Amino acid sequence: MIARRLGWVALGGLVLLLPRLVYEGLALDILTWALFATALDILLGYTGLLSFGHAAFFGAGAYASGLLALRGSVPYPVNAVAGALVAGALSVPLLYLAVRRRGIYFAMITLAFAQMIYYIINEWRGLTGGENGVQGVPRVLVGGLDLSNLTMFYYVTVPLVAVGMWVCWRIVHSPFGRVLMAIRENEVRARSLGYPVDRYKLLSAVLSCTLSGFAGGIYVIAHRFVALETVHWITSGTVVMMVLLGGMETTLGPAVGAALVLLLRDILSTWTDAWGVATGAIFVAVILVFRRGIVGTLQQLMQSRLHAALESAPRRPDEATPVSR
Amino acid sequence: MENLLLQVFNGLVNGAFFALLSLGLAVIFGMLRVVNFMHGALYMLGAFATYLLGTSAGVSFWWALVLAPLAVAAVGIVLERLFLRRLYDVDPLYNLLLTFGLTLVLQDTMRLRFGIQGVPYSAPSLLKGAIVWGNLLFPTYRLFVLGFSVLICLLTWWVIEWTRVGMIVRAATENPGLTRALGIDVDRWVPPVFAFGVALAALAGVLAAPMRNVSPLMGADLIVTTFAIVVIGGLGSILGSVVTGFLVGVIVALGAVYYPPVSNTLVFVLMAIILLLRPAGLFGSLE
Numbered sequence: 001m002i003a004r005r006l007g008w009v010a011l012g013g014l015v016l017l018l019p020r021l022v023y024e025g026l027a028l029d030i031l032t033w034a035l036f037a038t039a040l041d042i043l044l045g046y047t048g049l050l051s052f053g054h055a056a057f058f059g060a061g062a063y064a065s066g067l068l069a070l071r072g073s074v075p076y077p078v079n080a081v082a083g084a085l086v087a088g089a090l091s092v093p094l095l096y097l098a099v100r101r102r103g104i105y106f107a108m109i110t111l112a113f114a115q116m117i118y119y120i121i122n123e124w125r126g127l128t129g130g131e132n133g134v135q136g137v138p139r140v141l142v143g144g145l146d147l148s149n150l151t152m153f154y155y156v157t158v159p160l161v162a163v164g165m166w167v168c169w170r171i172v173h174s175p176f177g178r179v180l181m182a183i184r185e186n187e188v189r190a191r192s193l194g195y196p197v198d199r200y201k202l203l204s205a206v207l208s209c210t211l212s213g214f215a216g217g218i219y220v221i222a223h224r225f226v227a228l229e230t231v232h233w234i235t236s237g238t239v240v241m242m243v244l245l246g247g248m249e250t251t252l253g254p255a256v257g258a259a260l261v262l263l264l265r266d267i268l269s270t271w272t273d274a275w276g277v278a279t280g281a282i283f284v285a286v287i288l289v290f291r292r293g294i295v296g297t298l299q300q301l302m303q304s305r306l307h308a309a310l311e312s313a314p315r316r317p318d319e320a321t322p323v324s325r
Numbered sequence: 326m327e328n329l330l331l332q333v334f335n336g337l338v339n340g341a342f343f344a345l346l347s348l349g350l351a352v353i354f355g356m357l358r359v360v361n362f363m364h365g366a367l368y369m370l371g372a373f374a375t376y377l378l379g380t381s382a383g384v385s386f387w388w389a390l391v392l393a394p395l396a397v398a399a400v401g402i403v404l405e406r407l408f409l410r411r412l413y414d415v416d417p418l419y420n421l422l423l424t425f426g427l428t429l430v431l432q433d434t435m436r437l438r439f440g441i442q443g444v445p446y447s448a449p450s451l452l453k454g455a456i457v458w459g460n461l462l463f464p465t466y467r468l469f470v471l472g473f474s475v476l477i478c479l480l481t482w483w484v485i486e487w488t489r490v491g492m493i494v495r496a497a498t499e500n501p502g503l504t505r506a507l508g509i510d511v512d513r514w515v516p517p518v519f520a521f522g523v524a525l526a527a528l529a530g531v532l533a534a535p536m537r538n539v540s541p542l543m544g545a546d547l548i549v550t551t552f553a554i555v556v557i558g559g560l561g562s563i564l565g566s567v568v569t570g571f572l573v574g575v576i577v578a579l580g581a582v583y584y585p586p587v588s589n590t591l592v593f594v595l596m597a598i599i600l601l602l603r604p605a606g607l608f609g610s611l612e
Contacts, residue, residue: 050418052425097597100604104360104417105556109600112553115546116593123586233549237425244422276433283426287419288411 011252015158024150026266028222030259031157032215035164037242037254039211044240045249046172047204048184049099050107052236053114054212056094059231061087061213063121066134066220075142077160080217087213088206090117095205099198102187111233118231133227137220150222157218164214169251171207180204241283247293256295327460332578338467340574341474342529346551347558347566348478349525352485354560355498356518358417359409362424364526364551365544366431370397371530372539373435376446386449386535393531394524401523402516409519428548435541443540452535470532477528478567485563494518553596559609569607 018027036058043049065083068074074082098109121128128134139147147153171177183190183197191197220226229235238261246257261282268278286293292300346364353361361367374393378384384392404427412420452466485491496504497511504511530544537543558569573592581588599606 050421052421094597097600100600101556104421107418107421108360108552108556109596111549112556112593112596115549115553116590119589119593123589233545234429237422237429240422241426274433274437276429276436280426280429280431280433283429284408284423287423287426288408291415291419 016155019151019154022263022266024154025222026262028150028154028157029219029262031154031161032219032222033239033242033258033262034255035161035168035218036212036215037239037246037258038165038168039208039215040239041243041248041254042168042171042180042211043205043208044243046177046184047180047201049102049201049205050240051110051205051208052107052233052240053094053110053112053117054209054239055231055233055235056114056117057087057091057209057212058216058219058235058239059121059226060090060117061216062220062226062230063128063134063216064213065217066137066226067127069137069140069221070134073138073140075140075144076147076156076221077218078142080160080214080221083217083220084210084214087216088210091206091209092202095202095209099201099205111236114231114233114236118228118233121231122228128228131228133225133230134220135225137224137226139221139224153222157222160218161215164211165255168211171204176200176203237283238279241279241286243293244291245282245286245293247296247299250293250295250299253293253295257293260294329579329582331461332582333575334463334467334471336575336578337571338471338574339578340571341471342533342547342570343551343554343574344478344567344570345474345525345529345532346547347554347570348481348563349522349529350551350555351560351563351566352481352494352525353519353522355563356494357409357413357420357515359420359424360417360552360560361522362421362548363404363428363431364522365546365548366428367397367401367523367526367544368530368533368547369435369541369544370400370431371527372446372534372537372543373439373444373530374527375531375534376444376539379446386452386531389534390528390531394527397527397530398520398524402520405516405519410515432541432545439541441541443538443543446534446539448535466535470536474529474532477525481525482563482567550592553592556596557592557599557606559606561606562608565606565608 015031018030021027022030036054040051040054043051061080061083063083064086065079068079068082069076094113095110098106098113101109122130124130139153141147141156147156172180179190179195179200182193183195183200187197190200216226216230219230239258242257242261243254244257245260246255247253261279264278264282265275268275272278290297346368350361350364353359371393374396375386375389378389378392378396379386408423408427409420412423448466452469455462455464456468457463485494493504493509493514496507496509497514501511533539533543554569554573555566557573558565560566573595576595577588577591580591587594
């Protein structure tokens with residue numbers, strides 16, 4: 001318990017010092033993508049549905065938030081919250097259709113709908129700027145405080161991301177989250193126990209998309225810009241990779257994965273532009289030999305040591321969650 | 326009316342590419358239970374193979390029609406043996422993700438080598454020009470694409486429905502365990518079937534080379550459209566994937582006549598309607 005508390009204090013310190021360790025832009029990217037990846041994990045890790053279209057909802061949040069700030073002078077973080085709501089609203093009809101199919105089809109359907117959003121954003125030039133994206137987004141806090149200083153913006157954003165991450169954690173560590181896991185493990189049994197499985201899946205997807213949209217809303221204000229590329233399926237794939245690399249179904253895994261991928265991209269970009277080759281190769285390596293991810297592997301190691309130590313002691317049901325994969 | 330007829334023709338030509346690609350996806354999915362995300366990238370490799378064979382070895386389009394799919398199929402077999410094979414025992418989603426990673430590698434490698442704009446490739450002189458029919462003008466090359474891909478689709482259907490090889494593939498698709506019990510080595514058939522599906526994608530790429538710009542990202546958007554078509558048709562049926570491919574090609578072309586901006590999104594709207602009315606797809610049964 002003490003070790004755990006110390007761990008949280010250390011993590012808090014790390015987050016607060018991050019703009020000193022790396023440059024502010026990268027620190028902010030780590031925050032937003034950490035939230036994005038954690039939000040995706042609600043669906044991917046806990047509900048067991050692979051969405052290959054989350055870029056659409058991240059992008060919808062970003063475009064909505066950016067346009068509200070640019071054209072409506074809506075201050076931060078109200079614009080980001082509005083972006084989240086737009087992403088959530090958009091996800092309702094699309095995911096309602098997607099949850100009608102399972103497994104591999106769900107992945108293909110979400111990918112296809114995300115591509116549809118991509119084309120719509122591209123065609124709707126009057127609103128979205130087409131290929132030019134939305135540029136020159138103002139960065140103003142509620143009350144009129146100018147946030148053009150990126151360091152200041154970072155420290156305003158930390159609590160917002162923390163709240164977002166906490167909401168993700170709260171969702172999956174609730175009776176609702178338990179039902180999601182039950183559906184993932186055995187859908188037929190969950191159904192026969194009387195749970196409206198499709199409605200649970202839809203709600204978990206909408207929550208995941210809303211939080212992804214929130215991350216997108218923060219992203220656009222941080223960059224003061226959103227490009228069409230943000231909505232492309234490569235973004236959807238990248239965030240899936242972050243979750244897998246860090247570890248699905250772990251509290252901090254997706255965030256760790258996001259941080260690692262972004263740091264790696266930053267280091268690599270100084271001496272090569274073959275980022276696609278690097279991303280693809282990491283992806284292949286993770287899928288082939290490291291499916292449990294970094295945090296997942298660490299947890300497993302710690303758990304097996306704990307089990308060895310407590311061999312004879314009876315297990316409390318709320319302590320170790322059995323790792324079945 | 327004449328304009329409409331021409332649009333149907335153009336739709337059928339576009340549908341020919343959809344049909345070849347979704348047919349390859351269906352063949353691979355049936356045997357390997359893998360949704361091959363690389364399919365668009367392999368289509369792109371087919372086009373580049375045609376270009377490279379032409380510029381570096383002076384191989385004509387007609388020979389490329391045979392050699393390029395063989396070359397890309399060889400690449401496919403190597404990738405299957407090196408990577409895909411290792412994941413047949415886990416959730417099929419992992420192979421989707423694996424092939425996604427390989428797609429990034431393939432596309433980016435070609436981008437580093439050839440740049441993003443791509444390279445030109447012109448149709449053989451025999452297929453240049455157009456055939457005039459009344460007031461209508463049909464480009465010869467497009468007619469060839471349509472005829473040739475229909476032929477390939479029919480040939481594939483014949484092999485799978487009427488030959489011994491096809492019987493083994495169908496049996497292994499239906500019930501691999503029982504097929505093994507009957508003394509057929511199913512695993513031995515996995516690489517050739519995969520190679521065949523890859524060759525179909527590469528063939529589509531060869532056909533696309535003189536018609537569309539040969540560029541590293543030419544398959545990137547096409548693969549997603551093909552996925553939507555596969556959802557509309559269902560992955561289960563060989564004939565279904567071909568029919569859906571042509572059908573979607575025509576519907577999209579006709580939709581573009583009435584309201585051009587929707588031409589890209591129409592296939593996804595179609596997918597949404599099918600999911601609403603018939604979630605299993607036109608020719609599919611629920612998994």
